[in-house]
Amino acid sequence: MYEQKGIAHKAELQPDTSSQLKRKTMSSTKTTNVAFMTSGGLAPCLSSAIAHLIKYWCEAKKDGRVENLTFRCYRYGYKGILTADSFMISETVLDDIESLHDLGGSPICNSRVKLTNKKDCVARGFCGEDDSPTEVAAKQLIKDEVTVLHTIGGDDTNTQAAQLSKVMAEKFGGKVIVIGMPKTIDNDVYPIRMTFGADTAAEQGALFFKNIVSESTANPRMLILHECMGRDSGFLTAATARKYREMLKKQKFIEGFSTSKKSRDIHAVWIPEMKLDIEAEGQRLKQIMDECGNLNVFICEGSGVNEIVSEMENYGEVVPRDAFGHITLNKINPGAYFSKRLAKLVGAEKTIVQKSGYFARSAASNEFDRDLIGKCSQVGVQSAIEGVSGCMGEDEDKEGFPVRAIEFERVKGGKPFDVKSDWFETILKEIGQPF
Numbered sequence: 001m002y003e004q005k006g007i008a009h010k011a012e013l014q015p016d017t018s019s020q021l022k023r024k025t026m027s028s029t030k031t032t033n034v035a036f037m038t039s040g041g042l043a044p045c046l047s048s049a050i051a052h053l054i055k056y057w058c059e060a061k062k063d064g065r066v067e068n069l070t071f072r073c074y075r076y077g078y079k080g081i082l083t084a085d086s087f088m089i090s091e092t093v094l095d096d097i098e099s100l101h102d103l104g105g106s107p108i109c110n111s112r113v114k115l116t117n118k119k120d121c122v123a124r125g126f127c128g129e130d131d132s133p134t135e136v137a138a139k140q141l142i143k144d145e146v147t148v149l150h151t152i153g154g155d156d157t158n159t160q161a162a163q164l165s166k167v168m169a170e171k172f173g174g175k176v177i178v179i180g181m182p183k184t185i186d187n188d189v190y191p192i193r194m195t196f197g198a199d200t201a202a203e204q205g206a207l208f209f210k211n212i213v214s215e216s217t218a219n220p221r222m223l224i225l226h227e228c229m230g231r232d233s234g235f236l237t238a239a240t241a242r243k244y245r246e247m248l249k250k251q252k253f254i255e256g257f258s259t260s261k262k263s264r265d266i267h268a269v270w271i272p273e274m275k276l277d278i279e280a281e282g283q284r285l286k287q288i289m290d291e292c293g294n295l296n297v298f299i300c301e302g303s304g305v306n307e308i309v310s311e312m313e314n315y316g317e318v319v320p321r322d323a324f325g326h327i328t329l330n331k332i333n334p335g336a337y338f339s340k341r342l343a344k345l346v347g348a349e350k351t352i353v354q355k356s357g358y359f360a361r362s363a364a365s366n367e368f369d370r371d372l373i374g375k376c377s378q379v380g381v382q383s384a385i386e387g388v389s390g391c392m393g394e395d396e397d398k399e400g401f402p403v404r405a406i407e408f409e410r411v412k413g414g415k416p417f418d419v420k421s422d423w424f425e426t427i428l429k430e431i432g433q434p435f
Contacts, residue, residue: 038077101370177388
């Protein structure tokens with residue numbers, strides 16, 4: 001692992017009085033102590049974000065914008081801050097930092113920990129019953145003399161970091177510049193035009209289905225549901241469909257054989273932003289099943305969740321949720337739920353549900369994402385030097401979508417996919433799905 005090249009650091013969190021913390025933070029220093037943490041689910045951007053940020057910090061030191069420079073990595077996101085689990089990056093490995101671009105996942109590891117979920121933090125042993133997780137984290141950052149914190153995560157991760165910075169300042173007199181990096185394959189964060197990793201995940205999901213679709217030839221009247229990740233936003237499902245159909249257009253088929261462009265095309269795209277009439281869709285899709293001998297449906301994992309949850313609650317079942325309060329989608333399994341209903345409507349002899357999520361989200365960044373992350377990292381480093389906190393991204397509320405440190409109070413999740421996008425309407429029109 002990458003951490004083996006660094007210097008291990010795992011110290012006990014010693015109690016500090018507020019005055020001691022203030023003296024430590026307010027003492028003059030010419031060293032910029034940069035810290036990194038990655039949090040939440042994986043996305044194809046985590047390793048590249050760290051590589052790009054380190055690159056631009058090193059450039060800042062080289063051209064005199066900062067004097068001394070250190071890099072600290074907290075393992076497993078907020079868990080690492082709460083438990084004082086971190087390591088320093090040795091200067092001896094900085095020349096090789098570009099190699100991180102070739103890695104998927106996070107080189108410093110993720111976890112799902114919410115500082116405002118005290119019950120969960122206490123249960124997992126990250127703090128005591130009488131502690132505030134946010135205050136414990138604030139004290140640790142001050143103890144480690146962190147001056148800039150790069151949080152690489154979704155909207156929850158970044159808005160928590162902003163609150164953490166506020167607690168440091170108001171309660172302990174500390175100061176840390178927070179530069180968030182918006183990681184989510186759902187691309188559902190306001191007001192960010194494109195979140196890191198979403199394009200790569202769509203590309204990888206398309207590659208996944210390019211192989212899986214061959215299963216349509218393994219059995220008569222085969223139904224394949226390709227389930228893509230996406231809690232409330234259908235962006236990834238739609239973008240994956242787009243990229244797959246671009247691949248399909250390049251494929252040459254020989255006339256007369258059973259497998260054809262139509263049999264390997266997508267026959268339906270179901271996303272949360274569109275009402276799903278399963279009975280009407282069943283009638284439409286049965287005609288395709290009769291003609292092609294198979295069906296291929298792309299479904300967003302968030303589709304129909306309200307319907308499934310309502311059914312579970314009516315039967316007195318417990319709805320599984322994670323530390324963030326989100327419904328655990330892989331446990332309620334929307335793909336399996338709808339596959340059973342659709343299979344009866346279209347007369348499928350065999351049904352398979354294939355999930356591309358883990359395959360797609362664990363990839364290394366593609367060229368598009370590396371370029372986007374690079375631009376945001378460059379501006380983010382300069383913003384930190386100027387003392388301006390924010391979440392990096394193309395601000396879609398500003399003319400020209402400039403890359404800037406977006407004010408944290410404007411950052412929030414839940415942005416829906418625009419079903420009126422020309423390219424998406426074209427897909428639906430070409431596959432014959434009403435919209």
